[in-house]
Amino acid sequence: MTVAGFRGVGPARILPIRPGPGLILVVGRNGSGKSSFAEVIELLLTGDSARWADRSSVWRTGWRNLHHPDPCGIEAELRVDGTTTPMRLRRSWTAGAGLADADVAGELSELRRPMELYRPFLTAAEVGRLVTGTPSALFDAIDAILGLDVLSTADQRLHAAIKPLEAAAKQHRADRTRLRDALAAIDDDRARRAAAALASADLAAILDEPLSGELIDRYRQWAILPLPDLGEVAALAEELRAMSAQAGGAVDTAVTVRLAELLRLALDHHDSARAGPCPVCQVGALDDDWRASAAATLEATRGTALSAQRATTRRAELVRRARAITANLSLSPAPDGLPVEPALAAASALRAALSAGEDLAVHLLTWYPQLVAAVDEVRAAAAEWLERRDTGWQQILPDLRRWADAAREVPQQASELADLKAARAWLKDAAIVLRNQRLAPFAAHAQQIWEELRQESNVQLGTMSLAGTATRRRIEFPISVDGADNGTALGVMSQGEMHALGLAMFLPRACASESLFRFVVIDDPVQSMDPSKVDGLARVLAAIATDRHVVVFTHDPRLSDAVRRLEIDAVTLQVVRAEQSVVSIRPTADPALRYLDDARALARSEEVDGDVRTPVVEELCRSALEYACQRVVWRVRTARGERHADIEDALQHAQKTTTLFALALFDDAERGGDVLGRLRNAYGGWAVNAYNLSRKAVHGGHPVADLPGFVSDTRRLAEALR
Template structure:
């Protein structure tokens, strides 16, 4: 298809339901004036003009009131990607690597690749649903148009790029504008469904292939419940996504039974896709070994580019998530019965604004700890002020007064804390404060030390010093003698010349040497331990830190005396141990007595200031960081407020064509329903995000849709929500697969659904699975163009058969023809049955004429059905209703047929009305042939409306 030139398409009064826009409005804007001067200083505060060559990108300068969504809101990225940091603010000097610069004053126009553009959808301001402009570019331009302060704008842009950039921006670093891949950069392939093959999966046993023409058109797969038709729909979804809405979000019970019971091995599903302009199909195959679970499928993907691990390698994973070209019966219910946030997310995801949602989350996360700290510091200020107000101290009263201000003078508070002690403080208070800070060893610790001294002294005494020295000398002599024997061998003792040094002697000498050495080492260890304990005991006594001096009333005399007595320590270890045991308890008791007196005196004298002063100093340190934290929080809040407002505006601008498409689909589906839907919008954020669908009943605003809708209307609403999303222009998938959409629909809505699907099939490949024959009947009755009907039947042991379907008239006549030629059956037996089948064909043809004619006139379905049923009492009235639109003109039927269509039509009519006799009894095929002639002779209801649905 040749691609037309891009153009701006004005809104029109009517658009077919199936036609959706696939182009983006391109506009231009010529900046100038005061805003241009501002733009040159927003981001590069030096005001450096742009270089004359290379790509330039800048802030738009028109006011928000003058900006329409159809106009360009930033340049199309045609140069190299940006990769370097901006200096500050919102405009940067141009560099050859593509970094942003101030905008040129020249006329600018966005350009981009042309695409085939069927009839576009209108939307407010002329902007269409396609949104190829990079989001950062769009936000950048809107920040300038809204005259957002630089510090706020930097935070917005940083939040869009990532957490690290946001933290850096809040710390004062410049913001990086990283290159973005735009929607225009994404592949725009047109992908059609060619076939789905199922083996051993769900209701299909032996391998069966559902072949589908890869191009626009409507295919309806009809089969009773349990025929296996939905197995093909589920196979398409499972093959492409790896999951199925049938068992998504359900317990494990729903995930069993996926393997066919009768022929479950091999188990395999395969989907073949066709890409426009590519000869080699893309095939996706999932197969399961005999013992594999559902999630253990072996996946094979092949395309013109080779073999791939999955569809993500072809760039189709994200489009499958965004546009989901299939709708199962379970998912149809969830579209309306699911949570508002789920529907919001499903619609919002296709608008290309996820970066705004992510930026809002980052801003929230950045604000939360700062806000918490500020609140905590403010809460501590109030608590400190209340505590200080209750202290009888001038310093506390002055500090409490300062804390009463919204922004206390921290320097004044620090000065109060730094004031010297009151000059009137007496010696008793000072001494008591020192006593309060006095640290003494615990009495039990000193007792343990005394016990260790006694034990070490006793052990050292066991190793007499003189004997230890003699043992050491003896050991040395033995060592030298052994070395002499080792060098000279056996012989006389070199010292006394009488003894003999031989092997026996050496054995005894070696044993004696080991014993002497052990004894010596034990003696040395005992002496070392005793020395260490003696030092520790003397250090304990010498290091006692007891405040000197005295004061009236302070009981320190006993403490000083006890310490003096303790310091008269004897030298011997046993005596020192006894001394510690006897003297230190007195020191400890006297210290506790003095300390208790000191604490009581300080409690009586101290106003509580000293206790609170430490807390106040810590609070001042925290409060000193508040101004910086408050500035950062204000920037984050301002950025978030602007981003939320802009995001909501962009969401609803981009959802407008989507909503309009949904409304048009609803108008077709609702038919005789008195429920009218307004324009869908997206509202709220985070946990309060929701889809707003205004609804009125008989013109009265009801406020919410689901509360007043029947089940059939809710399913129609689900379809109206799904189809625009599945058929979004940005989707590479040109097919939609819908399973059982006719649920709970009355005949009028089935007719509306038939019209919607037929019009959608003008541009899309629509595959519908249903058990309800009313849909193919409606397609035939309303003469909605060419569609393909496939009938699915399932025999024993899951043997599924696919065959082309036909309209009821053709089926009856084909069955009659087959029976008429069954000569093994007597003609008397065959004749009445053949006549009855021919009569059913004539009645079906008449019913189709009546329905088409009266539906075209706008007659309600119930009235048409009542007229058809009333006329069906006799063939005469049925044919009269078809010929003359008047069942009471039965007497005119024979004459009309004879005049217009001759004896063949009259003979067939009589045979079907009165029974087979005469010549027909011996020529039953002739009766069938004449019945076909009669059916073909029946007039169409209006010119140009006689085409049948062909398979």
């Protein structure tokens, strides 16, 4: 991982992690910048960091380093199992860019779902949330990795099919109750028969009775007979009267128009012939006085003629509307008993008067009010008859028909509903069996981890199980305290025990065999743990590190002390932060060098008897060389794209030192006979001597004339193999 200008890291720094499984401890005091590296791989793979989740905005605004804000970028190089070329993920930010405005290279959208299932990152804040979060969230997180999504999907589909059938059956019963109550309130023989026959075959015959006949339809037509508003018709008549008066009659208007035209022609004649006798009567004189008088008369006549024309046009429109009132009036045949004669007589008189062309305004004001009054009387009589006739049967009949139609489907729906419920019950039982089968290895791993982490704890964790459904789903942790069953874990656990339980929940999930990620990144897991639990954590991490990368960031020296004390194979990198965010990373105690440092110290010790020193020194030197060879095998074969499982299998079969050297030198376990020649030709006799003495250590101590020299030669060979 490479970090520059990000969080606590100023100038660019690289955190090197060798290929192959193993435990890597990244140690440093608070504020040293080590957690910045922990956030890098998570941010590159997920686009976010759990450390910032659910925090205020200030946590997201302080991501750029204060002392060296530019250049700012993070990068990780990863090996994909089975491929030769490393994969590079990178995010970089220009000056002033926000966290979300990064230039992204190598984004892995296809890892989104695996990341949700087997999230390989764990921060100190997440440890507590793993066991104190909502029960359903923890249930879903574990249930998702069991590979039983198809069962959940099937259950959801069954539930979706059952729900409308149950709702329909419930609604059908409720409708029957409602209809019975409504029918009981209707004073009608048909309603009483329908109430008695509800939900029986006899109901169909009752419903088939005609809803209404021709007589009822006629009454309804008269009850809602539409007429133009009386006030609007009266206003039309008054306007028609006014327009008729203004127009002054069609004859007067024509005379006025002809007079205006005659005056205009006379004025044109005067303008062209000047003054002279009238060309028509030969008596009057068309002089200037006449012209002035004639022009004034023409102007007045034109205004009168225009007004008369407009009034005539409007009167014609009003006449058309008046005639349309009766033309659009449709009076259907009336049933016996309705007083329709006055209405028919008024309509006939109004229609005859209008078609005769008499004074339309007078006829409208005379006959239309009589028509409206007569029709209102008929409407009231028809409505009264319908009200007496309609006892509520017509209103409820459509509901009865719908209910009867639905009732025909009830038997089939009930059978289908019973089948679906039986299927869902069977699926539920089968899911419990399958879930327990799938959960068993996971629960066993969690219990195994807890047994290591619970050192000196009185809390005994039982077999974890998934319980409940829907909104009540949860994970149960049956425990006992000093042999007494408490029923639940969380109520009696200390903070350290809670963190241990959180790790026991996280690690089996992150290390599931189905996971695509062969690494685990844990930030500060030691907090709240007592020394005995730290020793247990070291053992757990060492066990997991046998087949994957385990990278642990911690400020607490107790974990690295426990690793050294328990002689756990691990690489420790120390992060030191100087002024201006200048971060340095120093490797400490390479396992091979650690073996050799111990061997050198023992070889020079005069306090230990030679018979004791020699075999121990030889064994330490052999362990150093074997570790160096394993490191070479991992480096070469991962670069070639081999699967981890194949590399581990090859190393497991290389039990002899000679075979292991053959793998390291030739990448061929069958070339053990060529090892001595290669060492002699490549390095010299000192390398052959170191190899032979370390190889013989497995068979017991052999006299070594110069133990310090042997250790020195072994160191040179181990460094050469790197």
